[in-house]
Each structure stands twice: as structure tokens, then as C-alpha cells.
């Protein structure tokens with residue numbers, strides 16, 4: 110069983126992250142990007158073998174009696190179908206590849222060498238930039254300094270809304286981001302990390 114709620118629909122540079130690993134799960138959980146984030150919708154996919162195990166006459170009691178109040182919500186499903194169509198017709202995953210390479214290049218060439226960055230992790234359009242007080246010993250900042258929070262507040266002043274997970278700065282740009290916006294995002298985040306951690 111794989112949870113691709115966060116990683117599905119192009120986020121990691123392939124339609125699903127399990128493609129990187131070359132595995133095909135029996136059960137796959139999807140949500141978030143399934144509608145491009147416009148409406149809430151989740152889906153659980155199963156192989157034909159699992160699906161058919163619940164088929165039979167009523168009296169056999171094989172039915173998987175399971176449902177939510179808003180299961181199959183028509184608006185959510187319409188948004189998801191429109192989103193899937195965009196993936197297909199606009200070759201979104203293919204289109205992302207040069208931007209992923211650009212993102213990787215800038216992270217490796219600029220962010221990795223910042224004095225207070227201990228690690229930069231990237232998989233497609235999912236990025237974590239880890240900040241530490243001392244790079245050599247990987248000593249964390251004292252939590253009361255709220256370094257991650259201060260970096261994102263600084264970015265907000267420059268019209269970039271991001272969020273930290275503790276002292277890890279998270280970048281999850283929309284798949285529709287333009288080249289210019291991506292460059293601006295990286296410029297701002299770079300400056301903010303440098304200003305806050307040097308101060």
C-alpha cells in the first residue's frame with residue numbers, strides 16, 4: 110500500500126513517486142493534487158484482484174460496505190477530471206523537467222554553500238532546506254530562535270508565501286509556476302535565509 114497523497118500527480122517529477130522506485134502498489138492513496146488543489150477529493154485505488162475480491166451476490170456478504178457523506182462529490186470529481194485532462198493535453202510532467210533541472214542547479218550551486226544550510230533535499234518540485242546554527246557539527250538552532258519562522262516572515266514581506274517545518278524551509282511550488290516566478294522564488298528565499306541566519 111502506498112500513500113501518494115502528497116507525492117502524486119507530478120509533484121516529484123513523475124506522475125507518481127512509485128515510478129521512481131519501479132514498484133506498483135496493490136493499494137494507492139491519492140488526494141491533494143488530484144484536483145490540482147482546487148477542491149478537496151481523495152481516492153483509494155486498488156488492483157483488479159483486490160477489487161474483485163469484494164464482488165459477489167448480496168447474500169455472500171462480500172461487499173465492502175464503505176462510504177463517506179460526500180463520496181463521489183460531483184464538483185470535486187469534475188475538478189479532478191479537468192485536472193487530469195490538463196496533465197494529458199499539456200504534458201505537464203514533461204514540461205516540468207527543465208524547471209526541475211533549473212531548481213536542482215540553483216539549489217546545488219547556491220543554497221548548499223550557505224553558511225547555515227546543513228542539507229538540501231529535492232525530489233522534483235518538493236524541496237527541504239535545512240538550517241542549522243553550526244554546519245560542521247550540525248548543531249541545531251535553539252527552538253526559541255524560531256529561525257525557520259523568521260525566514261518565512263521575511264519572505265512574506267517580499268510577497269513570497271512559504272512555510273517551514275521547524276527549521277526546514279519547504280518549497281512546494283505549483284506545477285504551473287512560470288520560469289520567471291521560479292527564479293524569483295529562489296532569489297527571495299536565498300536572500301531571506303542569508304539575511305536571517307547571518308543576523
Ligand SMILES: *Cc1c(COP(=O)(O)O)cnc(C)c1O
Pocket residue numbers: 112113114115116140141151
Ligand atoms: C496531507 C497528507 C495526508 C492527509 O490527507 P487528508 O486528505 O488531509 O486526510 C496523508 N498522507 C500524506 C502523505 C499527506 O501529505
